[in-house]
Amino acid sequence: MITLHLIGIGTGNPDHLTRAAVRALNAADLILLPCKGPDKADLADLRRAILAEVITAPVPVAEFDMPRRAAGAEYRLAVDDWHEAIAKVWTDTIARHLPQGGDVALMVWGDPSLYDSSLRIAGRLGAGGGALSVKVLPGITSLQALTAAHAIPLNTLASPVTITTGRLLRAGGWPEGAVSVAVMLDAGMAYEVLDPCGLHIWWGAYLGLAQESLFQGPLAATAPHITAERARLRALHGWIMDIYLLRREMPDD
């Protein structure tokens, strides 16, 4: 019997971990640690630094290579195949290190509920026939790290919030009826497709880390600075994780 603990760890700062997350990591029989993958989400060094900071018990860590996502294929099919490949690597790694079963911990950037695949991948493990239960420990999302860094609310008073992706914003433009729009997973400045008139942007990268970078201002004036800075930082650090919030400026808020 395996219990897989999907543990939200925030955006890279060990201080984002909750007391529950620290306890679950220390109580695990095995910690799975993805590495050598092509994706920015596989930042193994950052995960190792977090473990070095919070682990006080002798917990075995199993590193595994992340499969690559097929390029060019239709998006949903490519994701489907990729998730299947990751599920297989998880299954094999757990079977090798923990043949008798036990508690397995997987560190998830942000929170496992928000634009993360771990829950969907874990759903495939159960299908393999082995006894598996999944426990989720919430973590600080990049969205919360962003609003905290800027000291702003996510929503304006009595208004809704839309959370979306760069891909969706680029394809569909400003969401119908939206006031505040948080954009995640934007690899390519999707805000450029919007009419910037009346829009304000709050942007952040490497939130909570030493290299944290923040910009905010009217979208028209600020977007070029963000675009340039994002390219510069990505080249400088070799990776970037960023997020932004857009808001229609309201006269009374």
Add this chain to the structure above:
Amino acid sequence: MITLHLIGIGTGNPDHLTRAAVRALNAADLILLPCKGPDKADLADLRRAILAEVITAPVPVAEFDMPRRAAGAEYRLAVDDWHEAIAKVWTDTIARHLPQGGDVALMVWGDPSLYDSSLRIAGRLGAGGGALSVKVLPGITSLQALTAAHAIPLNTLASPVTITTGRLLRAGGWPEGAVSVAVMLDAGMAYEVLDPCGLHIWWGAYLGLAQESLFQGPLAATAPHITAERARLRALHGWIMDIYLLRREMPDD
């Protein structure tokens, strides 16, 4: 000079606190603790229990009575007056306990960015002329506690999420183009205004606490059980904090 630390504490379980939140509480010169208010958000006993669990330094705690919000008045005006009254109580309490300035900590349910007024109220303090800076420490929101308890993602694959309030859902119905809708601050079963066909609900109350209660299922079949259970639990415990996620069922997800 005052630094006001708005510290997200999650939904009442001390294990929701982050390492940063625990450190900031212990490093504060004063902790402000609202009590005796009429609002469910003033659950002073729960706040005191969290402090008893995580505080290891001798930090003074100043309890203060929360002002009441005027009933009946136009919503925005009533909120405006109420925020002004709270800002005055904060200012007076800080001045009385910390005339030389220092670090003040305020524990905020969930995360200070999400449907919480602390940031707006803090904005009024600066207007008083005293030197004030605000720091925000993110916390686990009830939304994250809900999805963690049900072990579900907030978003379906490559889809947006709308976060809204019971008031807005009741007034406007299902948000245009939405797939997943998280409803906060619903004091009165706003889901009853929706055509339940094709909708699924995940509901939770007292998330992360011993009295946690969860329901999920097709909205049509599940709503009556939630409505009845919510009334029963509220009468039993004298208060309730709950939240739900609604999702259009998609054939391919």
